[in-house]
Amino acid sequence: MTKPTTTPTHRKKLMRTWPLLTPTVGLLLLWAFVPLAMTLWFSFQRYNLLDPTITGFAGWSNYKFLLESPAFLISIFNELVLVGAVLIITLVLGVAFAVLFDQEFIGRSIARLLVIAPFFVMPTVAALIWKNLLMDPVNGVFAYLARLLGFTPVDWFTHYPMAGVVMIVAWEWVPFATLILLTAMQSLDRQQVEAAKMDGARGPQILRYVILPHLSRPLTIVMMMETIYLLAVFAEIFVTTSGGPGNATTTLTYLIYLRALVSFNVGGASAGGVLAVILANIVALFLIRTVARNVDL
Amino acid sequence: MRASPLQKLIIAILGWGAALLMFFPVAWMVLTSFKTEINAIHSPPLLIFHPTLANYGHVIHLGDYIGALTNSVVISVGATILGLIIGIPAAYAMAFFPNRWTKDLMLWMLSTKMMPAVGVLMPIYLLCQRSGLLDTQTGLILVMMLSNLPIIVWMLYTFFKEIPGDIIEASRMDGAGPLAQLRVVLLPLAGPGIASTALLSIILSWNEAFWSINLTATNAAPLTAFIATFSAPEGLFWAKLSAASTLAVAPILIFGWATQRQLVRGLTFGAVK
Numbered sequence: 124m125t126k127p128t129t130t131p132t133h134r135k136k137l138m139r140t141w142p143l144l145t146p147t148v149g150l151l152l153l154w155a156f157v158p159l160a161m162t163l164w165f166s167f168q169r170y171n172l173l174d175p176t177i178t179g180f181a182g183w184s185n186y187k188f189l190l191e192s193p194a195f196l197i198s199i200f201n202e203l204v205l206v207g208a209v210l211i212i213t214l215v216l217g218v219a220f221a222v223l224f225d226q227e228f229i230g231r232s233i234a235r236l237l238v239i240a241p242f243f244v245m246p247t248v249a250a251l252i253w254k255n256l257l258m259d260p261v262n263g264v265f266a267y268l269a270r271l272l273g274f275t276p277v278d279w280f281t282h283y284p285m286a287g288v289v290m291i292v293a294w295e296w297v298p299f300a301t302l303i304l305l306t307a308m309q310s311l312d313r314q315q316v317e318a319a320k321m322d323g324a325r326g327p328q329i330l331r332y333v334i335l336p337h338l339s340r341p342l343t344i345v346m347m348m349e350t351i352y353l354l355a356v357f358a359e360i361f362v363t364t365s366g367g368p369g370n371a372t373t374t375l376t377y378l379i380y381l382r383a384l385v386s387f388n389v390g391g392a393s394a395g396g397v398l399a400v401i402l403a404n405i406v407a408l409f410l411i412r413t414v415a416r417n418v419d420l
Numbered sequence: 421m422r423a424s425p426l427q428k429l430i431i432a433i434l435g436w437g438a439a440l441l442m443f444f445p446v447a448w449m450v451l452t453s454f455k456t457e458i459n460a461i462h463s464p465p466l467l468i469f470h471p472t473l474a475n476y477g478h479v480i481h482l483g484d485y486i487g488a489l490t491n492s493v494v495i496s497v498g499a500t501i502l503g504l505i506i507g508i509p510a511a512y513a514m515a516f517f518p519n520r521w522t523k524d525l526m527l528w529m530l531s532t533k534m535m536p537a538v539g540v541l542m543p544i545y546l547l548c549q550r551s552g553l554l555d556t557q558t559g560l561i562l563v564m565m566l567s568n569l570p571i572i573v574w575m576l577y578t579f580f581k582e583i584p585g586d587i588i589e590a591s592r593m594d595g596a597g598p599l600a601q602l603r604v605v606l607l608p609l610a611g612p613g614i615a616s617t618a619l620l621s622i623i624l625s626w627n628e629a630f631w632s633i634n635l636t637a638t639n640a641a642p643l644t645a646f647i648a649t650f651s652a653p654e655g656l657f658w659a660k661l662s663a664a665s666t667l668a669v670a671p672i673l674i675f676g677w678a679t680q681r682q683l684v685r686g687l688t689f690g691a692v693k
Binding site: 162299402 | 438452517523533544626634665668
């Protein structure tokens with residue numbers, strides 16, 4: 124890298140571009156820092172919208188209360204289960220579909236459109252269609268198939284609520300992984316695959332030693348992007364289980380929502396918000412470093 | 421080494437199997453939307469039935485549905501146009517006149533997208549409440565525009581980067597100022613890229629559910645929030661739910677299919693093309 128020098132023409136360029144950049148940078152500065160600063164401030168306040176008499180500096184008590192409540196640990200656990208399970212399903216199926224749809228077959232382009240369709244279905248629709256039309260224990264398609272095969276239909280949202288939510292969210296995100304990995308597959312060196320075949324490599328070996336190494340960078344990106352979005356899953360839980368039964372599907376995101384807009388506990392919700400931001404930023408840090416290494420700016 | 425006919429057949433069966441399995445929920449939703457409520461909950465599930473358009477008629481005549489559809493269109497298109505107006509000049513400046521801060525600035529913009537919405541739920545809710553923007557189209561347009569602005573700038577940037585700098589330079593030599601360069605040279609050349617960016621922004625805003633549900637009540641609720649009201653037990657009419665859902669999903673699905681190739685770079689911030 125050459126040392127930047129401020130030549131007269133360079134300075135002229137700066138002066139010209141600042142007016143173009145200011146609106147975006149200014150708005151994003153406000154958007155990124157003002158609400159976050161407010162969350163941080165509220166998290167140290169006694170502040171409940173339902174009871175204006177509660178005021179004053181709270182010290183660490185909002186954090187203490189949150190960290191000591193059993194719901195908090197459960198919510199972190201649920202968050203990790205949801206993100207982990209969906210990541211495993213979407214990455215495995217994503218690689219499988221990317222390899223599959225990279226092959227030539229009749230009607231491939233139409234089949235490909237069908238596979239990526241779920242990504243464009245809004246979360247509330249996806250969740251309600253799955254919960255009712257497919258997963259209903261009496262009239263749903265799954266219950267019918269279970270009875271047909273001689274099993275007892277599963278009441279997903281009563282007995283396996285987290286599995287139910289995981290299925291819906293995974294269905295929405297498999298297309299994302301497929302779409303990106305499929306694009307990445309197109310830059311795979313075909314001659315390398317041919318050479319591996321000549322040397323007697325079989326399918327699993329080609330996958331292990333040729334395809335997966337090629338996909339490692341896009342896989343990292345998919346994994347991190349998905350993590351960011353999955354940490355924020357909300358609507359699917361909101362319309363299917365509302366965090367229940369009990370708190371079986373209450374993730375950290377949903378717990379904060381409950382504290383914020385159901386009990387209107389601004390202080391407590393904000394303490395949770397700060398923790399959610401810290402959690403997401405750990406992932407974001409790695410993601411941004413990866414993107415920085417992989418794009419030419 | 422060519423694949424044998426048998427291998428080809430197996431691949432075709434696997435490919436179509438995967439496609440039909442993934443698409444089944446959507447197909448089933450569309451099918452159910454043409455059933456009567458009785459047929460919709462029929463067990464075993466009906467594949468052959470007498471189709472009806474009554475559900476669509478019912479949904480369209482619900483005052484709430486048209487309101488929600490209008491809100492979805494106004495909010496997603498509004499947020500996109502505003503985002504493009506603000507984002508195009510910034511992407512242009514960074515693509516053609518990069519300086520030593522450009523890379524850091526781009527990465528910082530990306531980092532604002534990493535902020536979990538729930539972390540700022542309370543402040544945004546209170547700010548909207550105090551300024552009278554709660555449950556208004558304007559409030560949601562602003563929030564969606566801000567949350568998509570980093571993606572818009574990044575995606576435009578990668579498209580602008582593909583335009584040879586010489587063309588811009590030549591027009592500059594001919595005395596065109598930055599705005600004239602933008603209008604006369606850049607916009608026609610980057611048209612398809614800008615269109616893809618606009619479509620991605622519309623898709624993301626249309627399907628956004630967290631802010632839609634939490635910042636609206638009755639006046640500005642878009643389709644994501646409207647569909648959520650079907651989750652109440654008394655609102656469970658499967659055929660009507662399916663009709664409302666089909667109408668809500670169809671336009672975006674078509675947009676998504678039309679731009680699938682360009683979407684990848686927007687979704688991965690240009691790291692996978």
